[in-house]
Amino acid sequence: MSNSPERIPVIVGVGEVNDRPDDSEDGLDSAGLMAAALARADKDAGGGWIADCDVLHVIPQISWDMDVPVALAGLTGIDLAKIAEAPIASGDSPVRLLNDAANAIGEGRAKVVAITGGEALRTAARRKAGKGGTIFTKSLELATDLRRKYGLINPGEIYPLYENALRPALGQSLAEGQAESALIWSKMSEVAESAEGAWLKMPLNPGEIAEVSASNRPIAFPYSKLMVANSSVNQGAAVIVTSLAEALARGIPEERLVYIGAGAAAHESDEPLERAEWTSTPSMPVSIGKALELNDLSGDDFDHVELYSCFPCVPKLARRILGWPADRPVTVHGGLTFGGGPIGNYMTHAIAAMVRLLRKQGRYGFLFANGGHCSHNHSIVLMREPPQENPFPQDYHYQEEADAARRSIPPLTDQYEGKAKLETYTLVYGRNGEPEYGVVLSRNALGERVIARVSPDDARSIAFLTDGRAEPVGHQGTHRRDGDLLVWSVD
Secondary structure: OOOOHHHOEEEEEEEEEEOOOOOHHHOOOHHHHHHHHHHHHHHHOOOOOHHHOOEEEEOOOOOOOOOHHHHHHHHHOOOHHHEEEOOOOOOOHHHHHHHHHHHHHHHOOOOEEEEEEEEEHHHHHHHOOOOOOOOOHHHHHHOOHHHHHHOOOOHHHHHHHHHHHHHHHOOOOHHHHHHHHHHHHHHHHHHHHHOOOOOOOOOOOHHHHHOOEOOEOEEEOOEEHHHOOOOOOEEEEEEEEEEHHHHHHOOOOHHHOEEEEEEEEEEOOOOOOOOOOOOOOOHHHHHHHHHHHHHOOOHHHOOEEEEOOOOOHHHHHHHHHHOOOOOOOOOOOOHHHHHOOOHHHHHHHHHHHHHHHHHHOOOEEEEEEEEOOOOEEEEEEEEOOOOOOOOOOOOOEOHHHHHHHOOOOOOEEOOOOEEEEEEEEEEEEOOOOOEEEEEEEEEOOOOOEEEEEEOOOOHHHHHHHHOOOOOOOOOEEEEEEEOOEEEEEEO
């Protein structure tokens, strides 16, 4: 580590693109969005940076069948050998790549590093209409046989398992849990109204978020459409990182520089049902806590935060670890519902929004990114003034701490018949607003985690799981075999 200006990383340029042609079919493809965002970031930094780029990090996209690095080389003039695409489109990737960029500057391996990502899901859906394939194709490919069998494939079917376990662990009723979600999401909608790169500028009050309606249909209990990520977007974003010395040599005013603090990463298994519990993950507090420790800061020190918001359970968990109140916005971009949910690239938009905000006001910004099925966590700090000690290069991996804190993961089975206590659950709804099926996870006396379906015809069990009159978690139910499926019903 060195405090030499040549080794201190700073962000000098950010750019965002929202592509909204009159006909969605005429929109840019993903590489086109990335190239446009890079051009805007280059302009924001005064120009000439992309031509001198030593490394271009790319967040993978899923909406287009294309070789993105090759396309970007042609669109930007950056040598293909300098373009590195991340292995997966994960929500933590932009923050991890920002940490990697800071390390490259801190090691003296590069003078200019850019990061970009983009998704043209809205346009891709129009051009591929009726030809098959969805944004969850990869999720289906990776799912285990047991998850396929019971219908726990995509994030929208899995994150509610955290929500429904977290609520009673916090001592909340269903109404109280939903009220917290609605308040957080309402604050996000207010931020999105004035956020430069946000996709939906429609401020809503908590009642409008919480009320299920024709325009806010249920997705998977207890989440409705206005509580989940909005992936129907055409969005691109980019960030340019360089050294303090290079920025000053090129005439960038100091008031436009944003410094990068130390980051911290920790992860869970990529198999979403391999969880010791559903009320948190050990990797999330390790990531957030280590980032605070490394930067010698607490939650009270931050002027702005971005807590990943694909589903309410994530910022609910993160804000409690950080010590951030529910009535303060957990976003600077608008969240994945209103800011937009371009799969793995949301946090690049959040970085851009945080940089613009810190240029105007405040000293410290906190970024928490989450990817997979509450699997991958990376936190980092941005600041207006240089840290007392330059932390780069740094080893940001804190997996050993997370692994040491993790309790044993119970075996998963659907071969148990009899009574067991409900651990967590969800109901998955069709577009008509009616439940298509439920999934319940229980724990039996043998310590096994039992997975079972709830029939859409079992009105009594569905009412018990959703009406809020009693807390389902901890309640006993009965498991019985029905053909190839294990079926759960309330006692």
